[in-house]
Amino acid sequence: MSDAENTTDTPEARAEAVRALEAEFGELITHFRRVITENANRVSPGLLPGAYKIFTTIARCERVTVSTLSERMLMDKGQVSRTVRELEDLGLIERTADPADGRSSLLELTPLGTERLSAARLPQEGLLLRTLEQWSLTDIGNLTRLLHALGSGGTPGSSAAD
Structure with a gap:
């Protein structure tokens, strides 16, 4: 935890x-x-x-x-x-x-x-990809889902499709 x-x-x-x-x-x-x-x-x-x-x-x-x-x-x-x-x-x-x-x-x-x-853009190209290289796909998906919920004023759902 x-x-x-x-x-x-x-x-x-x-x-x-x-x-x-x-x-x-x-x-x-x-x-x-x-x-x-x-x-x-x-x-x-x-x-x-x-x-x-x-x-x-x-x-x-x-x-x-x-x-x-x-x-x-x-x-x-x-x-x-x-x-x-x-x-x-x-x-x-x-x-x-x-x-x-x-x-x-x-x-x-x-x-x-x-x-x-x-x-x-060339110098930054791939920077995010390199930064997230050691992150799991689950963590990337969770961050995406949470940022979407925050940006839209909603509540985080259980999946990216929510």
Whole structure:
């Protein structure tokens, strides 16, 4: 049994466990911020982390409008538009007419953008796989299930399908 399982479930013990979890999330967030900053600089020296996040979201969506991008990222449409122009000026993304709505454009990565993103991610490629190399598949599955439950505001089920 772990120390957490040996502890009596009191309001104080629960609060302490949540504070410890919050501290670990803080460390993880700091790590991810560092990775994002490094990747942004590899894509284009001086590229801000926020611009990198918009860039990678466009890559993940493949083709997306500014409106959808700003909604998805919970950002002001004007700020997203300014960043999109910056990414266009760097030759990393391009606009094409949206066949479904002639008033809007679809954003997608250029071949240069795809190449730069791949090169930027290369140093971290496989890092998570290497980090989890000694973990059991059960532990990886449990972590995935628990993070999903936490992110969705649900209660952990007994399987990943819950």
